[in-house]
Amino acid sequence: xxxxxxxxxxxxxxxxxxxxxxxxxxxxxxxxxxxxxxxxxxxxxxxxxxxxxxxxxxxxxxxxxxxxxxxxxxxxxxxxxxxxxxxxxxxxxxxxxxxxxxxxxxxxxxxxxxxxxxxxxxxxxxxxxxxxxxxxxxxxxxxxxxxxxxxxxxxxxxxxxxxxxxxxxxxxxxxxxxxxxxxxxxxxxxxxxxxxxxxxxxxxxxxxxxxxxxxxxxxxxxxxxxxxxxxxxxxxxxxxxxx
Amino acid sequence: xxxxxxxxxxxxxxxxxxxxxxxxxxxxxxxxxxxxxxxxxxxxxxxxxxxxxxxxxxxxxxxxxxxxxxxxxxxxxxxxxxxxxxxxxxxxxxxxxxxxxxxxxxxxxxxxxxxxxxxxxxxxxxxxxxxxxxxxxxxxxxxxxxxxxxxxxxxxxxxxxxxxxxxxxxxxxxxxxxxxxxxxxxxxxxxxxxxxxxxxxxxxxxxxxxxxxxxxxxxxxxxxxxxxxxxxxxxxxxxxxxx
Numbered sequence: 001x002x003x004x005x006x007x008x009x010x011x012x013x014x015x016x017x018x019x020x021x022x023x024x025x026x027x028x029x030x031x032x033x034x035x036x037x038x039x040x041x042x043x044x045x046x047x048x049x050x051x052x053x054x055x056x057x058x059x060x061x062x063x064x065x066x067x068x069x070x071x072x073x074x075x076x077x078x079x080x081x082x083x084x085x086x087x088x089x090x091x092x093x094x095x096x097x098x099x100x101x102x103x104x105x106x107x108x109x110x111x112x113x114x115x116x117x118x119x120x121x122x123x124x125x126x127x128x129x130x131x132x133x134x135x136x137x138x139x140x141x142x143x144x145x146x147x148x149x150x151x152x153x154x155x156x157x158x159x160x161x162x163x164x165x166x167x168x169x170x171x172x173x174x175x176x177x178x179x180x181x182x183x184x185x186x187x188x189x190x191x192x193x194x195x196x197x198x199x200x201x202x203x204x205x206x207x208x209x210x211x212x213x214x215x216x217x218x219x220x221x222x223x224x225x226x227x228x229x230x231x232x233x234x235x236x237x238x239x240x241x242x243x
Numbered sequence: 244x245x246x247x248x249x250x251x252x253x254x255x256x257x258x259x260x261x262x263x264x265x266x267x268x269x270x271x272x273x274x275x276x277x278x279x280x281x282x283x284x285x286x287x288x289x290x291x292x293x294x295x296x297x298x299x300x301x302x303x304x305x306x307x308x309x310x311x312x313x314x315x316x317x318x319x320x321x322x323x324x325x326x327x328x329x330x331x332x333x334x335x336x337x338x339x340x341x342x343x344x345x346x347x348x349x350x351x352x353x354x355x356x357x358x359x360x361x362x363x364x365x366x367x368x369x370x371x372x373x374x375x376x377x378x379x380x381x382x383x384x385x386x387x388x389x390x391x392x393x394x395x396x397x398x399x400x401x402x403x404x405x406x407x408x409x410x411x412x413x414x415x416x417x418x419x420x421x422x423x424x425x426x427x428x429x430x431x432x433x434x435x436x437x438x439x440x441x442x443x444x445x446x447x448x449x450x451x452x453x454x455x456x457x458x459x460x461x462x463x464x465x466x467x468x469x470x471x472x473x474x475x476x477x478x479x480x481x482x483x484x485x486x
Contacts, residue, residue: 088331095472097464130466171483221340221482223373229338236479239464240414 039135072099078198094126108200282378315342321441351443
């Protein structure tokens with residue numbers, strides 16, 4: 001399945017970078033079959049038409065509103081010092097079906113800026129690679145205190161490393177409990193959020209603030225996981241429940 | 244916990260690279276507390292002593308035969324074209340508690356050689372980072388046909404992408420079934436093995452050979468996962484069951 005990014009409605013337009021990729025890199029030929037998704041659950045199938053430098057689609061089929069993961073997974077993570085580690089987290093989390101990624105600036109976060117545009121491109125690429133028709137959303141880097149303002153506390157969990165505080169074993173958060181948690185607030189969206197701290201973890205003050213808001217802490221096991229490993233692990237854990 | 248690699252029995256010897264690291268990179272001082280593990284489940288605690296260029300330990304406590312993961316996870320994976328992706332897989336799998344890694348040369352494996360020594364160093368580093376006292380074993384690159392000769396078929400699973408063949412959902416392979424599978428052969432070691440193919444997947448011939456030996460195929464869900472993502476996902480899946 002050769003999948004490309006573009007617009008489906010009101011009319012099909014293959015993204016201009018993708019047009020270049022089709023002709024210059026992949027050197028595809030007129031008449032070859034491709035698929036185009038808008039990343040919002042819509043998919044078109046057709047064959048390539050070359051009109052001068054423009055690449056268009058001779059559509060044979062359109063599928064609308066393809067199913068998405070439910071509940072959706074949202075991970076809010078502190079960027080790691082080493083940018084490669086964030087990029088790897090993003091790629092793996094997208095492949096494993098994450099729906100939303102936020103970057104949070106906590107007290108001990110050493111990296112103060114990231115290129116969101118580069119990460120968004122990476123999300124499109126990993127989505128295509130893994131045949132996703134709903135592309136995950138990537139939010140700008142936000143201060144922890146600001147991020148806390150818009151949280152659905154009922155369906156949010158924090159993974160911190162403080163062994164002296166009470167933490168739920170992630171395994172006890174199986175489907176029934178999770179579904180219950182989500183169903184308690186029928187007005188909220190069907191999303192489960194995990195907060196993951198930086199290399200130095202959340203500060204005591206931040207952990208206290210999270211506890212005051214009723215956000216439950218989860219343990220990711222006895223091993224000490226790096227920030228991006230914790231993120232990938234939560235994505236895998238959620239994906240494991242989804243299929 | 245400052246953890247270093249070394250020998251515990253018959254006497255404690257801090258690894259020579261680690262001695263250098265302690266004095267030259269970390270610039271630690273005499274009297275500071277460190278831990279030393281041999282990667283075989285033994286751990287010593289003590290304070291640093293500097294004798295000329297030699298770094299030794301004033302031992303205060305030794306713990307023997309610390310608990311290990313059970314069952315153990317063994318992943319046999321085809322090396323990816325891009326070496327960074329293998330290295331990332333190794334690091335994440337070690338953090339998540341894998342016990343053995345094999346590299347297999349299948350029909351469609353593009354990369355024909357890897358630096359096992361470099362990966363073994365990485366395993367030590369990731370083991371220390373994640374506070375593991377049992378270091379995973381890394382086996383040399385082996386031809387698929389040779390690897391098949393020494394397999395415990397009962398406790399081996401293959402993750403391939405052929406949707407037309409029968410595959411078990413990984414989720415149905417929960418603890419009871421898994422324990423049953425392992426208990427069927429009480430003489431075999433307590434290890435579960437997963438085979439993961441290269442970018443182009445296992446060949447039809449290889450898949451047939453695996454089926455003839457009774458090795459069950461598992462599906463890792465509906466997304467298309469890259470080779471190293473499949474490996475990390477299996478490691479996370481196993482780790483999730485362990486704690």
